[in-house]
Amino acid sequence: xxxxxxxxxxxxxxxSEDPDLQPVLFGLLLSMYIMAxxxxxxxxxxxxxxxxxxxxxxxxxxxxxxxxxxxxxTTVPRVIADxxxxxxxxxxxxCLTQMSLFIIFGxxxxxxxxxxxxxxxxxxxxxxxxxxxMNPSRCCVLLLGCFIVSLLELLMHYMAVLKFSNFVxxxxxxxxxxGSSEVLTLACSDSIICNIVRYSIGTIFGLIPIPGIVxxxxxxxxxxxxxxxxxxxxxxxxTCGSHLSIVFLFYGTGLGxxxxxxxxxxxxNDAVASVIYTVVTPMLNPFIYSLRNKDIKTxxxxxxxxxxxxxxxxxxxxxxxx
Numbered sequence: 634x635x636x637x638x639x640x641x642x643x644x645x646x647x648x649s650e651d652p653d654l655q656p657v658l659f660g661l662l663l664s665m666y667i668m669a670x671x672x673x674x675x676x677x678x679x680x681x682x683x684x685x686x687x688x689x690x691x692x693x694x695x696x697x698x699x700x701x702x703x704x705x706x707t708t709v710p711r712v713i714a715d716x717x718x719x720x721x722x723x724x725x726x727x728c729l730t731q732m733s734l735f736i737i738f739g740x741x742x743x744x745x746x747x748x749x750x751x752x753x754x755x756x757x758x759x760x761x762x763x764x765x766x767m768n769p770s771r772c773c774v775l776l777l778g779c780f781i782v783s784l785l786e787l788l789m790h791y792m793a794v795l796k797f798s799n800f801v802x803x804x805x806x807x808x809x810x811x812g813s814s815e816v817l818t819l820a821c822s823d824s825i826i827c828n829i830v831r832y833s834i835g836t837i838f839g840l841i842p843i844p845g846i847v848x849x850x851x852x853x854x855x856x857x858x859x860x861x862x863x864x865x866x867x868x869x870x871x872t873c874g875s876h877l878s879i880v881f882l883f884y885g886t887g888l889g890x891x892x893x894x895x896x897x898x899x900x901x902n903d904a905v906a907s908v909i910y911t912v913v914t915p916m917l918n919p920f921i922y923s924l925r926n927k928d929i930k931t932x933x934x935x936x937x938x939x940x941x942x943x944x945x946x947x948x949x950x951x952x953x954x955x
Contacts, residue, residue, distance in 0.1 A: 641800040643728045643819075645721035645809050648712075648908070659716045665916050666709045672919030673698035676929070683932040689752050689767040694922060696776060697745045701915035704738035707731060708810040708911045721809070725800070728811040729791075736790055736813055737783045739887075740838065744779035746880055747842035747849075751775075753873055754849035758856045786838045790817070793830045797821040808907055846880060875922045882917065886910040 648658055680686045680695040711731070715721040723731065756763050790813045797820040806815045814831055821827040853873060886909045923929045 641725050641804055643723050643725070643804045643806050643811060645715065645723070645806050647715075647721060648809055655716055659713060662709055662713055662716075662912065665912050666705060666713070669705050669912070669916035669919075670702060672916065672923075673702050675933070676919045676922065679929060679932045679936060682936060686928060686932055689772050690749070690756070691928075692772055693745055693749045693752060693776075697742070697749070698919060700738050700741045700745060701918055703734065704742060705912060705915040707734040707738060712809050715809070723811065728806075728816065729794075731811040732790070732794075732813055732816050733787055735810065736787045740783035740786045741779055742883060743838070743842045743887075744782055745776075746876070746883065747845040748775050748779060749876055750846040750849040750880070753876060754852055757853050757873075782838070782841060786834065789834050789837075793817055793834070794820045797826075810907070810911070812907070843884070850877070875926055878921050879914075879918050882921075883910075883914050886914055 676698040677695045680691045708731070711723070752767060755766050759766065794816055797817075800819060804819045806812075806819070808815050817831060818824075818827055821830070850873070886906065923933060
């Protein structure tokens with residue numbers, strides 16, 4: 634049997650080497666993580682508790698919130714623990730596990746954004762057939778398809794990493810988590826082959842969601858321009874505005890991290906871009922939807938009013954129990 638001590642270890646870089654900034658980073662990352670958890674859980678609770686939101690659009694939104702919780706939980710708790718322990722080291726198995734979860738949740742985010750764009754395309758361009766096309770069974774099939782595509786991307790990354798696997802005893806990762814690009818760079822000693830594999834996988838799975846989003850919104854804009862009603866145009870833009878904001882935020886930061894890891898040699902810049910991609914985006918998603926969506930705001934007011942009404946009853950009941 635292979636001795637477990639011979640397995641390689643992976644050392645992360647620190648976001649900041651300044652010891653005075655460590656408490657600030659700890660508090661900032663912890664507060665952002667709590668806000669992301671609270672915001673996404675609130676979206677899930679709102680959609681599940683309000684029957685008016687039991688539609689395909691909010692079904693995919695609640696699943697996007699669940700994926701965002703998994704996405705941010707893959708990296709941030711580990712970074713917070715590393716700041717406290719001052720030991721940014723992860724085992725071989727732990728690194729591959731983190732990379733796997735990061736790929737699955739990241740690809741699920743990509744695919745769900747494409748599915749949500751398709752949902753808006755059907756709702757705006759084919760409103761009479763919307764209930765028929767986006768029936769519950771088809772929504773479940775689309776969600777299952779997103780998961781299958783995520784598993785396929787994970788499988789391709791695993792095959793590439795295990796194919797080369799040129800790890801040494803101590804490996805330094807130029808980021809604060811085990812991303813697929815960083816692990817592949819360490820696994821493959823030839824940078825040219827590494828870039829070919831990275832860009833090939835990125836192109837294959839980037840060609841699935843991005844053209845779908847572009848095509849959907851091209852059709853949506855064409856349909857809006859043909860509409861004579863100005864109020865209808867405004868309502869449609871407000872409906873799609875939240876989704877478009879998240880698309881630009883997610884893909885803008887994601888593509889920035891993807892290309893900067895290959896073109897830039899500054900590990901600090903890569904780490905800052907990765908923080909925006911892995912922490913800021915999942916945190917802002919629920920707030921963008923709740924602030925720009927009238928249905929979500931109405932449902933949130935109902936939930937808050939119920940809570941405020943029940944607080945005196947809970948206080949009185951607890952006082953009598955003593």
